[in-house]
Amino acid sequence: MPRFRSDIAALHPYQVGRQLDDVARAHGLDPRDIVKLTANEGPDGPFPGVAEAIAAVVPRSNRYPDADCWDLGHQLAEELGVGFSNILFGAGSVSLLAEIGIATGGEGTNMVYGWPGFIMYRFVAAWAGSTRVEVPLTGEHSLDLEAMRFAIDGGTSVVIVCNPNNPTGTIKPADDIDAFIESVPDDLLVVVDEAYHEFVIDRRYRSAIPMAVERPNVLVLRTFSKIYGLAGLRIGYAVGRPETLIELRKAQPPLTVNQVAQAAARASLGQPEELARRRSENAARRHHLMGAMAERGLQTIESHTNFIYFHLGEPADRIVADMTPEGVLIRGMSRGWARVTIGTERENRRFLEALDSAMLGSRL
Numbered sequence: 001m002p003r004f005r006s007d008i009a010a011l012h013p014y015q016v017g018r019q020l021d022d023v024a025r026a027h028g029l030d031p032r033d034i035v036k037l038t039a040n041e042g043p044d045g046p047f048p049g050v051a052e053a054i055a056a057v058v059p060r061s062n063r064y065p066d067a068d069c070w071d072l073g074h075q076l077a078e079e080l081g082v083g084f085s086n087i088l089f090g091a092g093s094v095s096l097l098a099e100i101g102i103a104t105g106g107e108g109t110n111m112v113y114g115w116p117g118f119i120m121y122r123f124v125a126a127w128a129g130s131t132r133v134e135v136p137l138t139g140e141h142s143l144d145l146e147a148m149r150f151a152i153d154g155g156t157s158v159v160i161v162c163n164p165n166n167p168t169g170t171i172k173p174a175d176d177i178d179a180f181i182e183s184v185p186d187d188l189l190v191v192v193d194e195a196y197h198e199f200v201i202d203r204r205y206r207s208a209i210p211m212a213v214e215r216p217n218v219l220v221l222r223t224f225s226k227i228y229g230l231a232g233l234r235i236g237y238a239v240g241r242p243e244t245l246i247e248l249r250k251a252q253p254p255l256t257v258n259q260v261a262q263a264a265a266r267a268s269l270g271q272p273e274e275l276a277r278r279r280s281e282n283a284a285r286r287h288h289l290m291g292a293m294a295e296r297g298l299q300t301i302e303s304h305t306n307f308i309y310f311h312l313g314e315p316a317d318r319i320v321a322d323m324t325p326e327g328v329l330i331r332g333m334s335r336g337w338a339r340v341t342i343g344t345e346r347e348n349r350r351f352l353e354a355l356d357s358a359m360l361g362s363r364l
């Protein structure tokens, strides 16, 4: 065997969830009947016009994509009210996180983030060669910004603030985020991960983009994988100061955002009615699901996203596993908690049916 870095070799490869074909085969199901509510994807497919935009660029697949994402970048900059040079695209926001790690980490560094948090942060810290500093959430399952502030030391290279937080779906008010950013040393990079920004309707929440365009030590991450329904094409972006983004770009493989993804993202922009429709539909489905869970006596955490964190108690692992043969996949978390992505109405119905029979089974 060749020699591999021991910290990377110690990892288990990231499992996005079992492949649908695999689950279908194991349980004698049709893969089309499986309801996958594990990855917080948008259930309704891409925005109108996206499929046509993709088809139009496919014949040019023999050419490399535009390395600067020029057209997309200008369109998005106008929509966000920032400059073209304030945006850097990546193959999903996860790849931007990896580049942030490469650009900032190394021996003696550490990365601070809230926990439970987005599982990929653990990988990012490992890739970066940084020690993980996982700060427990508050009793209300939201980021403990004060404890995160205290966790920062001379070796901290990055703090990740996930707002709204995955997996709990909680938000931090804008003023708290601003105060946190102001309280940290200005040579410390604060990454505000806003993967679920587009779903939030609560007025206490605001994006950190205004901070990111002002301060070289703040970056905001966004993605087209969630409300825009483009998870399969891998495209996300960072917003920040040009002098900060250029450092990330040095750590980024060139031409990482393919032209299909660029065309799809372009076609998705400029559709505020569709965006608003999806946001309110998600909120209505969330309200319904949270109500249905409350009727079943399950504790839920008020979510501002397209997923719900809920407590199943001690039999959680068994309940989650027993839903699989019914063709419904959700994510079991630690300490009796689980996370379900809000699906279409039909998918949500299937989820509740499978949950009922698995809960009944766990009591027998």
Ligand SMILES: Cc1ncc(COP(=O)(O)O)c(C=O)c1O
Binding pocket: 039, 040, 091, 092, 093, 094, 095, 118, 162, 166, 193, 195, 222, 223, 224, 225, 231, 234, 235, 236
């Ligand atoms: C908090 C958070 N950040 C980033 C991502 C990754 O998004 P992308 O598909 O753009 O890599 C996710 C996806 O689940 C997420 O939950």
